[in-house]
Amino acid sequence: MAKNTDIKVRPWCPFCGQDVARPLEPAQRKMNEFTSGTCQCGAVYTCDPTGFNVGACMVECMVHACDDNWDLAWELMPDEDYISGRLDNYDEQTHQIVDTRNLDGRAIRGVLYFIRLSRDFEDLSRKLDQHKSRDIPPPGKVNTDIPEMEQIRDPKRQKKKAAKEQVRQLVESGDIDDLVELAFDDHKTLRFMQRLLYDPRDEYRWNCAHVIGQVCRRLSTRKPGAVSDLLHRMYEACSDSAATHWGLMESVGSIIAARPDIYGGFTRHLLMFRDVPSSRIQVLWALGSIAAKRPDLVRATPFYSLFPFVNHPDSFTRGHAIRLFGRIYATEVKSNIEELIDDQAKLTVYENGKPIHTTVGDLAKEALASLAENDSK
Numbered sequence: 046m047a048k049n050t051d052i053k054v055r056p057w058c059p060f061c062g063q064d065v066a067r068p069l070e071p072a073q074r075k076m077n078e079f080t081s082g083t084c085q086c087g088a089v090y091t092c093d094p095t096g097f098n099v100g101a102c103m104v105e106c107m108v109h110a111c112d113d114n115w116d117l118a119w120e121l122m123p124d125e126d127y128i129s130g131r132l133d134n135y136d137e138q139t140h141q142i143v144d145t146r147n148l149d150g151r152a153i154r155g156v157l158y159f160i161r162l163s164r165d166f167e168d169l170s171r172k173l174d175q176h177k178s179r180d181i182p183p184p185g186k187v188n189t190d191i192p193e194m195e196q197i198r199d200p201k202r203q204k205k206k207a208a209k210e211q212v213r214q215l216v217e218s219g220d221i222d223d224l225v226e227l228a229f230d231d232h233k234t235l236r237f238m239q240r241l242l243y244d245p246r247d248e249y250r251w252n253c254a255h256v257i258g259q260v261c262r263r264l265s266t267r268k269p270g271a272v273s274d275l276l277h278r279m280y281e282a283c284s285d286s287a288a289t290h291w292g293l294m295e296s297v298g299s300i301i302a303a304r305p306d307i308y309g310g311f312t313r314h315l316l317m318f319r320d321v322p323s324s325r326i327q328v329l330w331a332l333g334s335i336a337a338k339r340p341d342l343v344r345a346t347p348f349y350s351l352f353p354f355v356n357h358p359d360s361f362t363r364g365h366a367i368r369l370f371g372r373i374y375a376t377e378v379k380s381n382i383e384e385l386i387d388d389q390a391k392l393t394v395y396e397n398g399k400p401i402h403t404t405v406g407d408l409a410k411e412a413l414a415s416l417a418e419n420d421s422k
């Protein structure tokens with residue numbers, strides 16, 4: 046019996062790893078346009094269903110990314126002003142990637158071409174566009190703390206190979222610069238950093254998670270796909286009931302918080318582990334760290350399922366829940382937080398990889414101050 050060799054998967058963004066919607070006709074059609082779409086991370090993409098017009102597809106994608114500003118599009122430099130990616134073997138009819146390049150007797154040769162601009166040029170393209178007005182920026186184009194684009198590495202350089210002991214020493218010393226250089230040369234650097242999380246020392250794991258987030262923050266400016274792969278591996282490891290989750294939720298939160306503009310779509314998956322006792326506090330911490338940069342990402346999830354944690358008997362759970370709700374301006378639980386301002390239960394909260402010893406009451410006061418400040422705006 047012949048095996049079914051049709052391998053079909055939904056197309057994904059090569060930058061953030063999230064599924065992308067079917068490309069659609071633009072609202073205002075022009076001559077020779079391709080269907081297009083926008084990923085939630087801010088990347089834009091166009092579709093060449095035949096695979097024979099990829100060059101024109103690339104041009105349309107660039108112009109689309111620049112809000113139809115042709116002058117700006119021609120000024121942009123690859124790898125400096127934008128990064129690009131593509132998915133081959135795309136079938137426009139079924140919105141699938143078909144690895145066998147054949148579906149029901151039809152040849153599949155379509156291409157999805159992706160472009161992601163740096164924030165500076167996104168802002169510039171909107172300012173130079175005199176024919177459009179927007180009260181609310183599109184999803185994924187919210188101004189955030191975005192790192193500068195990393196310098197292009199010399200392709201002729203002698204690339205370094207990562208070694209476990211070398212990576213361990215760099216992580217422990219907090220040498221972000223050398224770790225970034227090593228990660229550009231050898232992607233095993235990220236795997237070796239992940240392995241360091243399996244350590245019984247709390248402070249060591251939290252520091253490793255912070256370092257991983259900072260390295261991925263800079264690596265993502267040139268190789269966002271490598272960071273996306275790391276996030277997928279970490280979530281898969283968390284789903285393995287036979288494996289320990291040490292450091293994984295902390296690292297996921299650190300990475301997303303470092304680049305919420307690209308990886309914010311991963312935020313909602315954290316809630317899957319909210320009821321796991323060994324991960325509950327780490328999930329609350331991760332959501333709180335993301336909320337410090339992008340509270341809208343957390344509020345876009347069913348965060349109301351976390352409300353009961355404000356009155357949880359465990360002080361660490363109460364404290365981290367309060368920290369989170371203050372940062373997302375959750376007035377829904379304001380009265381519950383007010384009841385805890387005299388709670389002297391002690392706990393440790395990690396910020397930037399360093400332990401901060403505090404009390405539930407102090408965190409409640411900070412959260413109420415944040416709510417009051419938001420109300421006054």
